[in-house]
Amino acid sequence: MNYTEALAYLDGYVNFERTAPDGPRAMFGLARLRELAARLGDPQEEFPALHVAGTKGKGSVCAFAAAMLQAAGLRVGLYTSPHLVHVRERIRVDGAPIAEERFAQLLTRCRPVLEKMRVRPAAERRLTYFEVLTHLAFLHFAETPVDVAVVEVGMGGRLDATNIVEPVACGIASLGLEHTRILGSTLPQIAREKAGIFKPGARGVSAPQPQDAAEVLVEMAGKVGLPLEFLGRELQLVTRPAPADHARPALLPRLEAEVRSTAEDWQASAILGLPGRFQAENWALAARLAHLAHLKIRNRPLPEEAIRRGAAEVHWPGRLEEFPRAPGGPNFLVDGAHTPNSVNTIVEELRRLCPAADPRVVLFACAKDKDAEGMLRALASYASEIVFTCSGNARGRAPEELAGLWRQIARRAPVVQPDLDKALAAARTLAAARPDGLLVALGSLYLVGALKERQDTRGDAGR
Structure with missing residues (x-):
């Protein structure tokens, strides 16, 4: 298969990122995935992994950790989801996406095995898009080979396709309610699913969590003998504004952060390459995880210079990302926040970073299974205007439905434009009404x- 044919073949597998699963978590399981891995030679056993689960921030944690380990001289695999523009973004080695030719080659080699596994009883669920991609990533990492793979959980943890790796360190980013039909309707239930990535012989680090969720994480760690540290408890984080960088636009100033262990002689500090106070927590979690992984793999601490350089040079698109400002246009930020907590966090950051912004225009789309009402409540006191549109994802919620919710919550009329290009043009016009106007797109990574795809093809999204 060539690359185009490989993409078409992959698209023949059910994709729960675009079509939400219609059954309970019992429909998922690792037995089929272990069978597939065994048929492919168990590539996941050829490299140590740093495994990260969570509700928000886990992608940023992975990006920070990979950048710091790479800065230390390790060859680093990075597997994340979903992608923003092309699927190859998900599978990286030392920051470079897997090549089209390599992607097609691997899938061509795997196809006979995949076809054999498609011959199953009708009642048995078939392999999914994500599961196939996960095994492609593991093959790529094993054959490169990498010194370590940083692996982001797709959904949950316990039954996720990535949960066949051999981790040296396990991280839990901030937890919240998500995928409740699959993972459970309470934070303790969700924490139990996330903690399913804990393995004997690994070390664990968690972001600060609500008490009931933290208690479950501690319980689950104890069951497998995994030492577990928490930011805010064994690890203390402090932040301060970074020195002004006159070569960088001042719209999104950077932070300087320091994390130190209260239990051992370890600390790290850096100026962060990703804006927002919430990224300091993600960096601290990543720095500790990367240190523990490096200690296990190289038998020595992660160098301080690698921590500083990796933190400063990290690249993670779509997270408070500033798009180029067109002449006469507004400042334009995009963020993949898609839960009420994450949207509220972005709103707080925007109030702090851009206090003079006026008007504040939001371009919004979200999936059907997300808490749209909660996100819109978080935006009601912030957005001067809001434009509802479609992201192109089949799971997307109709803009007209979102508009109905907005009228109930904010008591104001929104702009409804399903066509994204027209919606973007309308939002830019609204935000450009005054010199300090700000346009923010959020609600969905899609x-x-x-x-970003429009930006890449046109040089400026909506210009």
Whole structure:
């Protein structure tokens, strides 16, 4: 198969990122995935892994950790999801996406095995898009080979396709309610699913969590003998504004962060390459995880210079990302926030970073299974205007439905434009009404991806 044919073949597998699963978590399981891995030679056993689960921030944690380990001289695999523009973004080695030719070659080699596994009883669920991609990533990492793979969980943890790796360190980013039909309707239930990545012999680090969720994580860690540290408890984080960088636009100033262990002689500090106070927590979690992984793999601490350089040079698109400002146009930020907590966090950051912004225009789209009402409540006191549109994802919620919710919550009329190009033009016009206007796109990583694709092809999204 060539690359185009490989993409078409992959698209023949059910994709739960675009079509939400219609059954309970019992429909998922690792037995089929272990069988597939065994048929492919168990590539996941050829490299140590740093495994990260969570509700928000886990992608940023992975990006920071990979950048710091790479800065230390390790060859680093990075597997994340979803992608923003092209699927190859998900599978990287030392920051470079897997090549089209390599992607097609691997899938061509795997196809006979995949076809054999498609011959199953009708009642048995078939392999999914994500599961096939996960095994492609593991093959790529094993054959490169990498010194370590940083692996982001797709959904949950316990039954996720990535949960066949051999981790040296396990991280839990901030937890919240998500995928409740699959993972459970309470934070303790969700924490139990996330903690399913804990393995004997690994070390664990968690972001600060609500008490009931933290108690479950501690319980689950104890069951497998995994030492577990928490930011805010064994690890203390402090932040301060970074020195002004006159070569960088001042719209999104950077932070300087320091994390130190209260239990051992370890600390790290850096100026962060990703804006937002919430990224300091993600960096601290990543720095500790990367240190523990490096200690296990190289038998020595992660160098301080690698921590500083990796933190400064990290690249993670779609997270408070500033798009180029067109002449006469507004400042334009995009973020993949898609839960009420993450949207509220972005709103707080925007109030702090851009206090003079006026008007504040939001371009919004979200998936059907997301808490749209909660996100819109978080935006009601912030957005001067809001434009509802479609991201192009089949799971997307109709803009007209979102508009109905907005009228109930904010008591104001929104702009409804299903066509993304027209919606973007309308939002830019609204935000450009005054010199300090700000346009923010959020609610869905698919929306961010669609905007970035337009930016890549046109040089400026909506210009």
